[in-house]
Amino acid sequence: MPRITALNIYPVKSCRGIALEQAQITTTGFAFDREWMVVGDNYRFLTQREEPRLALIAPSLDQHHLRLRAPDMAEDLAIDVDARGDQVEVVCWGDRCAAFDMGAHAADWLSEYLGTRRRLVRFDRSRKRPSSPDWTAHIEALNQFSDGFPWLIISQGSLDDLNTRLPAPLPMNRFRPNIVIDGVQAYAEDRIHEIAVGNACLRLVKPCARCAITTTDQATAERLTDQPLRALKQYRFSRELKGVLFGQNAILIAGATQTLSVGQEFEIRWKAGASA
Numbered sequence: 001m002p003r004i005t006a007l008n009i010y011p012v013k014s015c016r017g018i019a020l021e022q023a024q025i026t027t028t029g030f031a032f033d034r035e036w037m038v039v040g041d042n043y044r045f046l047t048q049r050e051e052p053r054l055a056l057i058a059p060s061l062d063q064h065h066l067r068l069r070a071p072d073m074a075e076d077l078a079i080d081v082d083a084r085g086d087q088v089e090v091v092c093w094g095d096r097c098a099a100f101d102m103g104a105h106a107a108d109w110l111s112e113y114l115g116t117r118r119r120l121v122r123f124d125r126s127r128k129r130p131s132s133p134d135w136t137a138h139i140e141a142l143n144q145f146s147d148g149f150p151w152l153i154i155s156q157g158s159l160d161d162l163n164t165r166l167p168a169p170l171p172m173n174r175f176r177p178n179i180v181i182d183g184v185q186a187y188a189e190d191r192i193h194e195i196a197v198g199n200a201c202l203r204l205v206k207p208c209a210r211c212a213i214t215t216t217d218q219a220t221a222e223r224l225t226d227q228p229l230r231a232l233k234q235y236r237f238s239r240e241l242k243g244v245l246f247g248q249n250a251i252l253i254a255g256a257t258q259t260l261s262v263g264q265e266f267e268i269r270w271k272a273g274a275s276a
Contacts, residue, residue, distance in 0.1 A: 001265045004197070005156055006172065006180035011066055012120070013037040013092075013145045014047035015057040016218065017176060022261045025200055027252060028142045029150030030178060032061060032081075034123075036102070037145040038110060041117050043090040043099075045145070048213045051114060052221040070113045077109040083122065090121050092145050098124035131251060135206040141251035149249035151178045152208055153189055158246065161186035165231045173218045174228065175210070175247055179260070184268070184276065189248040191274035197266040200255025209243030 007023040010016075013034045024031040038046045038054060048054050058069045061081070068077040085101040099121040110118040123129075123144040131141040131149050143150050154177040163169035172180060179202075181189070194203045210232065215223050232244035268276070 002181055002183035002195075002268060003265045004179060004260060004262055005182045006177070007260060007262055008176070008178055008180075009033040010176065011036055011059040011061060012054075012057065012068065013045065014051070014054045014213070015059055015068070016055060017173065018059060018061065020262075022259050023178075025252065025255050025258045025260065027256050028123075028125075028129075028144050029146060032066075033150075033178065034143070034145040036066065036079075036120055036122050037090065037092065037099070038114075039090055039119050039121055041119065043088055043119070043121070045090065045092045046118065048216050048221075049211060052216050052223060053114060055216055055218045055221045057113070068109070073109070073113055075109075077106060079106060079120070079122075085122075087124065088121065092129075093147065095129055097129050097145070098127035100124055131205075131249075135249075136251055137205075139203075139251060139253070141205075149206060149251060151202060151250040151252075152247050153177060153179045153181060153195075153202070153204060153250050154247040155184050155186065155189050156180055156182040157184060157186035158189065162228060162231065162246070165234070166227055168227075170228055171218075174214050174216075176213070177247060179250075181266075188268075188276065190245075191271055192248070192268055193271040193274075194253065194269040195250075195266045196269065197260055197264055198255070198258060200258040200260065201253040202250040202255075203253050204248040204250045206249040207238065207241065207245040208247040208249055209238070209241045210246050211243075214246075 007020045008017040060067045066079045090099045102120040106120040129143045236244045
């Protein structure tokens with residue numbers, strides 16, 4: 001029976017993830033996923049593409065605070081999880097989003113660590129940010145600061161197969177999934193229409209085109225080779241999406257407020273003409 005083997009959230013976009021045993025579904029993804037984001041003074045989003053050292057910022061969450069820890073920083077940064085600073089407009093990819101600026105102290109902490117002026121913002125849900133209807137069949141699928149869809153799903157079998165093609169195996173964190181599944185063949189996620197877990201249902205709607213973040217060692221922030229992109233280009237290149245594909249983006253069909261758990265089994269609904 002297929003099952004969930006890992007659940008991850010990334011509270012601050014492009015910073016280190018948090019592995020969870022349980023994750024609560026919301027209408028915009030898992031609770032707290034990509035709720036915060038690092039921006040420049042122009043309020044345009046920044047990721048590991050431009051700032052690889054974001055990989056070394058480690059978030060943690062408790063009932064009241066988001067805390068950020070980074071190498072060589074004398075103190076952690078603590079932000080109230082409900083903080084509402086000045087209302088600002090930020091750019092995340094092609095979208096203009098409403099956000100709250102987390103203030104001067106957070107900006108100073110990030111700027112000291114990254115060596116240039118940066119600010120921290122929190123998503124403002126007063127303005128919706130939907131996924132592209134071209135991929136969702138016009139179902140309203142909402143996001144916070146994810147790249148464009150609320151979940152990314154990858155099978156363990158896909159990583160295992162990729163690793164047979166690499167000079168050295170890579171960990172799953174290179175690909176930053178929210179949900180890792182097992183008990184299916186490599187790249188089965190390409191053929192899955194929906195996964196049903198209890199009363200929750202997620203629909204897999206778009207392949208994920210990969211970028212230079214996958215070449216960034218998430219433990220050191222170093223980019224020493226062009227792997228895995230070079231290997232993926234040999235057998236996972238899409239002319240339509242103009243990139244190499246690994247993993248599937250997913251949206252919510254049913255089950256907001258439901259909780260997913262590591263080890264949980266799920267039912268697969270295959271795309272038309274596809275099977276295990």
